[in-house]
Amino acid sequence: MIMSRIEAPRDEDTGNLVDRLLTGLPAETVLTDPDVTASYATDMASFCPAGAPAVVVLPRTVEQVQHVLRVASELRVPVVPQGARTGLSGAANATDGCVVLSLVRMDRILEIDPVDRIAVVEPGVVNATLSRAVAAHGLTYPPDPSSWETCTIGGNIGTASGGLCCVKYGVTAEYVLGLDVVLADGRLMSTGRRTAKGVAGYDLTRLFVGSEGSLGVVVRAVLALKPQPPRQLVLAAEFPSAKAACDAVCRIMAGGHVPSLLELMDRTTVKAVNDLTHMGLPETTEALLLAAFDTPDPAADLAAVGALCEAAGATEVVPADDQAESELLLQARRSALPALEAVKGTTMIDDVCVPRSRLGDLLDGIERIAEKHRLTIGVCAHAGDGNTHPTVCFDAADPDETRRARASFDEIMALGLQLGGTITGEHGVGVLKKEWLAREIGPVGLELQRQIKQVFDPLGILNPGKVF
Incomplete structure (x- = not known):
């Protein structure tokens, strides 16, 4: 195993590590106070073990990242790349004695080109910051995770994240044209292109997207942009059951409609959002479906979709009157x-994605699992993609409830695979789902993925213990 080559350093080794790092880094970029470094130990996932970092480094330049990787390779010290730590799988969790490489200070937008429709950015750029910057040029960067106000482009690339608009515009992988990556030994490699097309050699860019920092450290990205669409209008439809809402989703997609957003919240989620935000969403409904269109005539599209929702059994269909009301509904979903x-x-936030045609079966199964384990499990979903986020709510101070939460989480993933789905649509594997990755891709797939890891990181120092 690659992991067997990495051992947590002793105190004297840590001192040597810090001294070596400081030979090529400004002192203010190297953090060693244990109280400070401990704050970088985890992302937002539950049930994921984390170690104590030996040091946290916050580089500002590519050369500084290269220096960190060279020192780490020479000393055989693990390196855990991090963005804003908004991830939900433990992929950014520290390991004992590691160098946490936080890239949040590499936050420059280097270029926005309206002709080529690209942006060139450093990994620490916040998703919302980029979106606002390109909007000034009449462009948009479509991937919009719910954490878009805080998550970074580097983290989005590392987990191949999605977002609310994926049903029409696709996920992060479809917008990454090229990368500059620092490899485990400190070498700098460029992948991909900045042209609209290109098929030269293996697609190493796509290989790095979703690799969760296990193959290299992204230090620059060339991103595709789109023309800014018209402002979208949103429709809210109430349903007497989650199955009826899922039937509406199937009717919408089979009818050839292309909504810019198609999101679902079950009764538990709607009540939770009301309790937190006091938005006054309808709690009498079993499922609330939000559909949006950013077409030249969104009202006509919403009317057509509204009719399909009524045919599927919707008890009420309410199109938003304007952008302000639409934004309020979207804020409810983001909350x-x-x-x-x-x-x-x-919470334990699952990330199971199934074929759209099996979405109703998944939600029915999750309801049975919640009843079996006597737990509150709320479901919100990118329904147009079949990507659900069943969220197990529990008291971590109650050992029995914690045990039941973990069991329900596993049963939901098993159900997703049984329905022809995948264990993660956009959150990644990290620590949380390593065992389940092996079940999904099988022994041959797992062996080949480990061999790829060996090629890029023969010493096993990059984010060890993650993915597999």
């Missing part, structure tokens, strides 16, 4: 995960 976290204080 779902923090609202569910407030229910019991701790």
